[in-house]
Structure formats: structure tokens, C-alpha cells
Amino acid sequence: MNVGIIGSGTMGSGIAQVAATAGCMVKLYDTNQAALFKAKAALDKILARLVEKGRIDSEVKKRIQTNISYVERLKDLEDSDLTIEAIVEKLDIKKTVLSELEVYVSESCIIASNTSSLSVASIASSLKRPERCIGIHFFNPAPLMQLVEVIPAIQTSKEVLEKSVGTISGWNKTVAIAKDTPGFIVNRVARPFYGESLRIYEEGIADFATIDHSLKTLGGFKMGPFELMDFIGNDVNYIVTETVFAAFYYDPRYKPSFTQKRFAEAGYLGRKTGKGYYKYDENGSIVTSSTVERFPDEKLAKQIFERVLVMLINEAADALFLKIASAEDIDNAMTKGVNYPKGLLAWADEKGIDWCVSKMDELYNEYHEDRYRCSPLLRKLKKENTTFY
Numbered sequence: 001m002n003v004g005i006i007g008s009g010t011m012g013s014g015i016a017q018v019a020a021t022a023g024c025m026v027k028l029y030d031t032n033q034a035a036l037f038k039a040k041a042a043l044d045k046i047l048a049r050l051v052e053k054g055r056i057d058s059e060v061k062k063r064i065q066t067n068i069s070y071v072e073r074l075k076d077l078e079d080s081d082l083t084i085e086a087i088v089e090k091l092d093i094k095k096t097v098l099s100e101l102e103v104y105v106s107e108s109c110i111i112a113s114n115t116s117s118l119s120v121a122s123i124a125s126s127l128k129r130p131e132r133c134i135g136i137h138f139f140n141p142a143p144l145m146q147l148v149e150v151i152p153a154i155q156t157s158k159e160v161l162e163k164s165v166g167t168i169s170g171w172n173k174t175v176a177i178a179k180d181t182p183g184f185i186v187n188r189v190a191r192p193f194y195g196e197s198l199r200i201y202e203e204g205i206a207d208f209a210t211i212d213h214s215l216k217t218l219g220g221f222k223m224g225p226f227e228l229m230d231f232i233g234n235d236v237n238y239i240v241t242e243t244v245f246a247a248f249y250y251d252p253r254y255k256p257s258f259t260q261k262r263f264a265e266a267g268y269l270g271r272k273t274g275k276g277y278y279k280y281d282e283n284g285s286i287v288t289s290s291t292v293e294r295f296p297d298e299k300l301a302k303q304i305f306e307r308v309l310v311m312l313i314n315e316a317a318d319a320l321f322l323k324i325a326s327a328e329d330i331d332n333a334m335t336k337g338v339n340y341p342k343g344l345l346a347w348a349d350e351k352g353i354d355w356c357v358s359k360m361d362e363l364y365n366e367y368h369e370d371r372y373r374c375s376p377l378l379r380k381l382k383k384e385n386t387t388f389y
């Protein structure tokens, strides 16, 4: 299969590696020659390291390298069966590039976008044959993250959806099919992990380290929310939250936080600037302070963990209620896309639907904010005395 990738930055080069490893002939295109050189050098380094570690042999390394060519003209992608666009997250630029691409490629070529936050329907509308357009959303780093969200737009044909799912599954990835709605699955369902943790901090219930500690020790999350926001970058994470909030017509459930906004404005972006919610040394490790070492009392840790967890479960339940994806795909998305220790709907069953509804109602009764409204699906399951699985 011939695969054309537009944009050789972080995501484009990672996707190229995945497709080439699966045996596809890949052409990686970028307008910036330096970005192409950088992508090639980075891939050579990654592959050399994989050989060193014994994960692949030098034959495989050579095959992956020869499977990728680096091209400087969009027209060079003309023989593609599938193209995946991974350029800047700007709707007008994506539309211009994809409508130009459509002139060169065959009628049967699938034109996909790796967009994280834009509407696939809107991107598809730039094409003469919008039914060939689809969202194929990889996670960073693409070669390591197991999940790929596949997002059919309302214009996408059934055949294009089936072919895309088949191709990406064949690349050894787990596919979750998501409705074309803001944040798709992961970037929607994960919002409370950050938002509720920030809110708990803003209310003065606990500091960053205590909140992180609670979610890691009681929840089994690999990173606490503040460590994770520092890792992602407060600028990037804040923009996603703001975009999702606006896209949901300002539903208070997705309201961004002034704390994070100020951190982003101050340039306290996290690991990449050496300072965020924590301080970092040159190796990117947290400079341990007394707060990081302090253990919260058990009751407080439980209160923090349960509040964030039930908000995550509520979000996952609402995504299912609104048919954003199937229960299996929602759970897979969170375990395979962001490494959650358990699927949230399976977690809800484990905690008990009654527990979830009472916890949400407790929060709602305390705050009287729409942010804490319980998903109608949780209430329905409780009424019917049933579970997600």
C-alpha cells in the first residue's frame, strides 16, 4: 500500500514510522526542507536504538528506512492509496492543502486528517469528494501509543470507514471509532482528570503534590494530573481545554481554570521550561521538595481520588449516552490512548452504579453547579439495577 503523509513534524514522522514498519511504501512530504531532514535524522536515531536494544535486527531497520522517501512536492503523493495530513492545527490551512492534494491523487485515495480538535466534517467540506475524507487520530508518540481514534465525518462513506479501520488495525494498532464531536473520545473524557484536580486545588483542599499522590497511589494512574500537565505543557493542555469548552457551547463541565491559564501566561509551561507546577532539573526530573514527599492523610487522599474518578466516570458515561463511541471503544481509548489503569465504564461497574450516582449527587448538592450534573445514563442504569457490562 502507498501511503502519503503531509507534514513531517512530531506526528507525521511518527505515523510514517508506523506505516513503514507495517510494510507500506511511505512518502513523507513537508514544505520545510529542514523539517524533512530532522524527521529523517530522528528516525535513523530511533531505529539505531531499537537495533541496539535487540527489538529489531538491522535487516528490518534497513527495510523501514527504504520504505520511507522524503518528498518536497505535494504532487509526489499522487500514487497514494491513503494520505494522512499532520500539519498545523489550522482549519483554513488544512482545507487549502487537502483541496490541492485532491487534484493530484486518484479517485479511490482516502484523504485523512490527524486533527486533534477540528471538525472532520468541516475539513471534508473542502474536497470535491468529501465522502473520501476521514479523521485518523494518532497519539503522541505514534509508534508507542497503541490507540488510534478513527472519526468518520457525516460525509464519509461506509467503504472509506471500513477500509480505514482495516488498514489501521493492520498496522498493529487498536482502533476506537468516534463520532465527529469535540475532543473525540480521549480529549473529551479525560478533561476532568485535569479540570477537577485544578478545581480541588483552587478550593484549597490540597496542593499539587497531594492531589498527584492521591491519584497515583489510590487510583493507580502512572502520573498525577499536575505531573501530566507539566509533561504535556500547560500552554498546550490549556488550549485544548479552552477549545473543547468553546466547542461545547460553554458547557460548565469543561470550564478552563484560571490557575492553569496564569501558569501558561507566566511561561511556567512545565518540563520544557524547567518550571510548571513542579521544578525540573536539566534531565527533566522533578526537583524533590518537602511537599512532594509529604503523604496526605488517608481520608483526604480518598476524598480527592473519588471526586476525580467519579467525574471521569460521569464523562465516560455521558459519552456513551450520547453515542460518541461504544462502551468497549471508550474503555479501550482511555487505557490504550492515555494509559489509564482501567477502563472508566468497567471501573464504574466495579465501584457500583449506586456509588457513582450518589457521589455525583453529593457533589451537585454541595455546589449546585451544572458541572456536577449526573449523566442520565448512570441514573437509568441505577433505576434498572444494571451495569455497563
Ligand SMILES: NC(=O)c1ccc[n+]([C@@H]2O[C@H](COP(=O)([O-])OP(=O)(O)OC[C@H]3O[C@@H](n4cnc5c(N)ncnc54)[C@H](O)[C@@H]3O)[C@@H](O)[C@H]2O)c1
Pocket: 006, 007, 008, 009, 010, 011, 012, 029, 030, 031, 032, 035, 085, 086, 087, 088, 089, 090, 093, 097, 114, 115, 116, 117, 137, 138, 139, 140
Ligand atoms: N503533537 C501531538 O501531541 C498531537 C497528537 C495528536 C494529533 N496532533 C495533530 O497532528 C497535527 C500535527 O501536529 P504536530 O505536533 O506533529 O505538529 P508539528 O508542528 O510538529 O509538525 C507540523 C509539520 O507540518 C509542516 N507544515 C506546516 N504547514 C504545512 C503545509 N502547508 N504543507 C506541508 N507541511 C506543512 C511543518 O513544517 C511541520 O514540519 C496537528 O493537526 C495536531 O493537532 C498532534
